[in-house]
Amino acid sequence: MSERGRLNVKFFDINRIKKHVFWLYVVVFIITSLSIWKGGEALRNQQIKALRIDSFEQLNQLASVLESAIAKYQHMPTLLASNDRVRKALRDGFESDINQLNRELEQINRITEASDSYILNMEGLTIAASNYREEASFVGRNFAFRPYFKDAIRGKPGRYYALGTTSNRRGYYFSYPVYEGDSIIGVAVVKVDLTQFEKRFANQHYEFLLLDPDGIVFSSSRPNWLYRVLGELSHLELQRIADSQRYFGQSIEKLAIVYQKPFDEKSQVIDVLENTMTNGTEELQRMSFLRMSRPIRLLDFKISILAPLKTINEEISLWRAIFAGGVTITALLFGLAMLRSRMLRERSDANEMTRHNQAYIREVIQNTQAGLVTLDEHHKIESFNPAVEKLVGQPLSPLVGQTLDTLFQPDEQSSVITTSQDDFLDAASDLGIKVLTREGHLCYSNQSVPVEMTLCEMQLPNRRSYLVTFHDMTERKRYEQDITQARIDLEERVKERTFELQGANTRLRQEIEEHKGTQRELIQTAKLAVLGQLSAGLNHELNQPLTAIRAFAGNGLKFLDRGQYEQAHANLQHISQLGHHMGDIIARFKVFARKGDVQQGPIAVQTAIVGALKIMSPRYKEANIELIVGEDLGFIVNGDMVFLEQVLVNLLANAADAIAEDATNERRVLIEQKATDAQIIISVQDTGNGLSEEATKHLFEPFFTSKSSGLGLGLGLSISQRIVEAMGGQISAQNRDSGGAEFCVRLPRFSPQSIIAKEES
Template sequence: MGPPHIPAMPMDERVTDAAHGGTPPAQSATTFSRLRAALRGTGSMAAVLGVAVLLVLGAGEWATRDELDTQWDNLRRSGEVQALALRGVATRYSYLPFTAAQQPLVAALLRDPDSRSVRDAANTYLQTVNAHAGSDTLYVMDANGLTLASSNWNTPSSFVDQNYSNRPYFRDALQGLAGRFYGVGKTTGEPGLFASAPVYDDGKVIGVVAVKVQMQPIVDTWAQLRDPVFLADERGILFLGSVAPWLYKTTRPLSAQDVLQVQHDEQYGARWAPQPVPWQVRQRDDQPGVELKLPSSGKNYLAFEEPLPDLGWTLTLTADSKVVAQARQQAWVLATLASGLLVLGALYWQLRERRLQENRQARIELEQRVLERTHALQQAQAFRQSMEDSLLVGMRARDLEGRIVYVNAAMCDMVGYSADELIGCLPPYPYWHPDDLDRHWNDSDTALAGKAAPQGNENRLRHRNGSDVYTMFYTAQLIDGDGKHIGWMSSVVDITAQKRAEEQQQQREAQLQRVQRVITVGEMASTLAHELNQPLAALVNYAAAARSLAAQGKTELLNDSLTALSAQALRAADIVGRIRRWVRQHPEAREPCDLNAAVDQSLDLLLRAEARRHGVVVRLDLAQASLQVHADRVLLEQVVLNLGLNALQAMQAMQTAAKALHTATHPQELLLRTTTDAGQASLQVLDRGPGLPPEIAERLFEPFFTTRSDGLGLGLNICRSIVESMGGELLARNREGGGAIFEIRLPQAPTP
């Protein structure tokens, strides 16, 4: 069954009269008016075609801009995630050199490097610490850069007796700074991130402790991405990335001084020489990034830079720009379909107007008009057939029984069968997918019953060559010229490329989730190590007391110490479980608890004993009524205990400084106060210490920031995270008259 016939205006209006040998005057006037109407119709069609062309071009431009915005947004979000992961890896082991530098054994080795027993002990210590920390290599250098001890002392690539005095991280640590440096190892030839810290003896730097960390896990993650990702140092040299041939090449010209400095430091190997990256940069003024053009492969990439100023690096993420071209082409296809429908509508309107004009013509012209109209109809039919064959959207017509009566060329190309093979077929059709037969039967029966969804149905077809084709079917009634329902017409759109793009997007999201899980595990480990410190210290004290009481034969006191020791062990296990649930964000860890009771429990645990040891008076100003809050009781007690110990240490440090300067200080007092206001329960820890200078107050809650030489800088950061997980906030400010105030605010729970 072919497409329905469409009547058209005759192409020529040559009417002759054999009797008169010419054209009658009335017929000449009629012919002139019809010719003028035809010219007006031609102008209207030109306008419609012009609008159709503008629609196609505008759709392509809009799709291009929309896809560019989407790609830049994806790159920006990926850059934030990757930057977070890089910072986590770069700072994960920064504490290790500082911690090892505090070990007396390291200072003893630097003071007496010729002692074999000290050196062996230092090697064993570094090997043990390195194995537990999971870093690559931990080693100690003297003031001349010579390695005295290393965690890999017993391996063929040992750092012992190697000199690294030309490395920047050694020079920075020798100046009393924390060093960080990425480069190729002089001994192993393997690249890595180096972090260093100075070793002091009587206020003088006598050596350097350094750690080497492999960043290969980051590269392995990048290698799974479809498009290149790379990292450049402050000089613009690529030193980490998913494309190995690009490593250690320069993104911009280097000065002679920079080249000499890199070669002197042997940062990228002893034979490194500057070579430019193999791409050309095209700046986009209206875009947040640039375009990289690779002449060797012919590929173009959108490149987005994420600066990491705290590390001195620049992260660049790319996306293949061909997806933009694909979006533009898809928009052109859809716009062409819409334009085709517009042209068909305009043709129908024009032909209808012409038919009305023809009905008004005199009966004398009827025979001639029929002949000429037949000729025009043939031309219109040929035009419409050509237009349908040029469409990229498949068309399929079926009769009321489901027999295929018409398919266009696009439909045949979509399924790999010719029109002769498809016309006349009843369900099941040869292109139905064998794994989806039940769904195909259901969709076919629904469509033939006139219940097809107006938004279309998605179907998976099987191409003749065996490949899968994903399509959208849109079905409407097929009406003949008499207005009778004779079947169903379906338009079929190939969405295979769109499905592939959705699968790739799901893969990228899964990769981002894996990176986020790695970051979460690191935070959990830091939190657990810090929170277990206090119950473990109490365990040690109770164990020492029990040993002493056992030696003295004081059985009753011994039983009390053992009972307290067991309670602290259970408390440590409780902390582990609750921190694990907190990190996983399990809300069931919260329960109604009394804020005043949490203060009393913290005093009984350790705070009151520590206050007596420091000579500090503890004063309580608690609310008369019970202050009920929804919180994790054990974690809340840990926060109160941590804040109280910090206050005692601050006052002790101030008292020591005052004695050295022979100056007077405020009376040593620790005040714990609970209040309630507007549905908020508040606990304030007030001390008479040195207070919070502005430069310290700004960084107070940053991880690994501390003013104590023996601190890790995790306590306040963990305390704030715990309070915020309970729906509250932790604030800090200076106290009037000297000292500091740390305040916990939590939503007040209804009193049971």
């Protein structure tokens, strides 16, 4: 194996080792990170277990204290109910007895430390209370709506918890009926205020919650957690709680528990969001707790302790940071040692690489196909490779120490080869790079070879030099000449073809103009054909007014001879009206018969229909065809009034022809208007025989007609289709289920934007 091959194998092995080391580092980093995380989790779980043991003992103590404290009050209503003064006050209602009872209840409360004691009559009205001296006294207030009253009045001991509607204090209520013989005459109630227990356990290192059967916080060491629910309550449950007035208008909201995970069978780890004040600013803080719960059977409540995990989490984070820092420092020291060893190894490899690179570069320079010349800092020729001598066909040893222009001449006379360092730097600055490229010739001893010269600056350790590369362009120049000649020939052929296309375009424009003229003549022919078909009806329409004019004129002369000027004046008015009517008929036919192109604009659909009806009415009267026109819906389309009238006249004429060929007694034509978001639809429906399958296929083809011989040219529907399409619409035909045919003309709705767009285009 050659020395160069051995070098490549060595570099390949080094790269493979580097790749393996990199992945080894990645694996070690992952394993270390997992170890730190799992170790922290294990230590955290161990500390939480110790905290759970301590907190569970505190939970049992707290539950025992709460049960024993409340249990001593549950028999107080029974003792009060057996008091003779209570029965006497309820039975007689004397003020002196009630006053004495108020003082006794006040003294009992002071001794037992109960919150309130009071007596209710059968209507639920408070007749005596321990707080009779206070402003918010219960005396005179009715508590018949409370469940503890309803239970006691039915002869059962009552229990209830609620927010007081009068005192606005939370409490647990015990009640017992007051008997007079076998009859219930009232209810004795004792309220236990839970605030005293909250104060007793407020400064502990844990938080506690007292939950009612619905899961609502009834008592807590944190006042802002009161009336929050830990679970989910349905709408019916919330409505039931509101109707009972248990919490007297307090809103029941869910406690912001954002994370909840069981730790073991008796505890959970939960995270709660809480608004806290920091430096006068309210911030949202996430707090972690270990929650343990147990029931209080006496109250049917559940008590929970929330032990904060902040200290444990901070200790675990600190442990992880210290451990990670130690691992990082160890890794850095190991990395520094590896880096130093690698630097020494790379320095040795670099020296060896330099020697081999120099040999490799020399070999490349000697064997490359491009001509290479090196210049010193003064742009004098230093060396050259054999390829340059091969290009000129002669040895170039005499040129060493000469300037480059003795060997190379550029094609452009204005492009002078740089002969000094300042000229080179100026040219490089103009290009933005330190490379110059020129085309020219290698000229030496009557030899001239076309080449492309590239000159670039080389920054060597101790001096500046330049490398000049020459590429033979003999073949390229020949190809360029061939391409240039081919381009000239192609341009000549393009000119000839362009001249032919221009002549063809001129002939095509002439044919288009002739086609347009033919189309206008066909439309005019169709109009005149319709007018010819309507001539009989027109004569009838004009003959009737003329006969009436002659009659009115003769009578008018007689009235004048007799001096009856008023009757003569009335006859002249009738003659004038008949003249206007005849003029209107003739004007409609003149407008219908005029030539012209389609002029787009806003037109009223109903106006076009009325214009067509004025032309076709005589024929329909003569043929005894009933013409039904829908109501005016105020539709406006974009089109030409005269051409739309022509289309409608053609459709009405076809409908009349179809009915004339049918022997049925029903002779009716219906014109309706419909609308979509973008189009207006005008439908013409007849009661004729309908369209055959052959007629449906070729209906709009020129010179096709399904009428009897001599009744049509077959141009009406073809011309109508062209007119409708020129106005941006469509025309279609189909058979009706009830018999006859229906022709539909769809035209675009008029909008000012469409007119503006056409004007701009």
